[in-house]
Amino acid sequence: MVGSDEVIIIANLEWANRFAHVNAVRETCEANGKIASIEPGMGEWGLTGEDLETLGAADEGRGRARSQGKTQCHVTTPLGTDFYVSIEGRRRSS
Numbered sequence: 001m002v003g004s005d006e007v008i009i010i011a012n013l014e015w016a017n018r019f020a021h022v023n024a025v026r027e028t029c030e031a032n033g034k035i036a037s038i039e040p041g042m043g044e045w046g047l048t049g050e051d052l053e054t055l056g057a058a059d060e061g062r063g064r065a066r067s068q069g070k071t072q073c074h075v076t077t078p079l080g081t082d083f084y085v086s087i088e089g090r091r092r093s094s
Contacts, residue, residue, distance in 0.1 A: 002027045009037040017081070032090065 001007055001024045009016055016037040019025065028035060067073070071088040075081060 001025075002031060002033070004028065004033055007033060007035045009035065011037060011039070013039050029085075 007028060009019060011019060016039065019037075025035060067087060071086065073085050073087055075083055075085065
């Protein structure tokens, strides 16, 4: 996993959250690897590949703009996720 450019995890949300805290995930992120999780039911959302590309491009631009000059991100969700992650020294895509 650590030597991969991209990793896809297929798990329910509880196990995806637990997996997010293992050393291999931290080491993969430190090596600029990308990690995505796929949860049950995602295939039923009716999204096309084009939809995902459009959303991804828009999110990437907003994320890049908001992270300029920052060294840390704070991630929260309505379900209680609340953590900080360092982005210091991370390569920003162009």
